Amino acid sequence: MKFKRYCKTLLLENDPSLIEAYREVHKAENTWPEITQGMKEVGILDMEIYILQNRLFMIMDTVPDFDHEQAMKELAQKPRQAEWEAYVSQFQLTTSEATADEK
Numbered sequence: 001m002k003f004k005r006y007c008k009t010l011l012l013e014n015d016p017s018l019i020e021a022y023r024e025v026h027k028a029e030n031t032w033p034e035i036t037q038g039m040k041e042v043g044i045l046d047m048e049i050y051i052l053q054n055r056l057f058m059i060m061d062t063v064p065d066f067d068h069e070q071a072m073k074e075l076a077q078k079p080r081q082a083e084w085e086a087y088v089s090q091f092q093l094t095t096s097e098a099t100a101d102e103k
Helices: 016-025 033-042 068-076 081-091
Strands: 004-011 044-052 055-062
Touching (some): 016 044, 033 044, 033 068
Antiparallel strands (some): 044 055
């Protein structure tokens, strides 16, 4: 199967307890179902997250005709997405208003 792959990075707060909490909320059993459903609906097939110190690396595999800008706009409108972004922003070295590109 052909797909597009996107690799993104962002900085987490440099606090071991916050980094551990970030890992916890991203475990499959803890991720909100609306978030993973929304990702599938916009064409995200799989996502992996790796953390080195406080640097996060995200690898995102998508459908072949994935339009990143359009998909992120659509994803932002999905149920609970804004709530999720605000929630996980507490762990990130950005503001909750930062766009995906800014992160």
